[in-house]
Amino acid sequence: GNSVTQMEGPVTLSEEAFLTINCTYTATGYPSLFWYVQYPGEGLQLLLKATKADDKGSNKGFEATYRKETTSFHLEKGSVQVSDSAVYFCALSNAGNMLTFGGGTRLMVKP
């Protein structure tokens, strides 16, 4: 079956630090991969996505590259801000409109 594994948090960084949140997956076929972000008290927002191998998704300074050889989709940002503090979810979509989520990683950015 499908599964998504994320690094456990919380991840605590100082403002302007480099961010990496690891995500690996197990799936049959060729899934689409997503990063969602959940700010405090809100629902999930799509951050970025990639639909095939070697695609790079990017948005708001965040990037992730679909690596089929390592079954990974790590999230990176060169310089985090306090406003990036949130919970980040890696997810995959395979057959049938179903999303499989990782457990989420809480990011805390301190000024």
Next chain:
Amino acid sequence: ETGVTQTPRHLVMGMTNKKSLKCEQHLGHNAMYWYKQSAKKPLELMFVYNFKEQTENNSVPSRFSPECPNSSHLFLHLHTLQPEDSALYLCASSHLQTVEGRETQYFGPGTRLLVL
């Protein structure tokens, strides 16, 4: 603004109450979903509706009863809930999956439910 709205945003109910959660999407989608988000647990898919037809029931207890009267509206009727049902209930919508790829799901802000 995600185009998916949910009401109420917060709900407190007793175990003998009956209440309903409402979701509405303004994105022209034809698939809608209910998810449950509990503390320290991964997001759980509860129900999927495609073109108003339920296509997935992820072993959800019968005290949760979904209703999808049209492609834009989705309800979750609640009765005789338990304290462990307290959670954030998220609604999402998408286009139906195409042959070419998997469609992105867009989420509402959620209803935070507390069962006393």
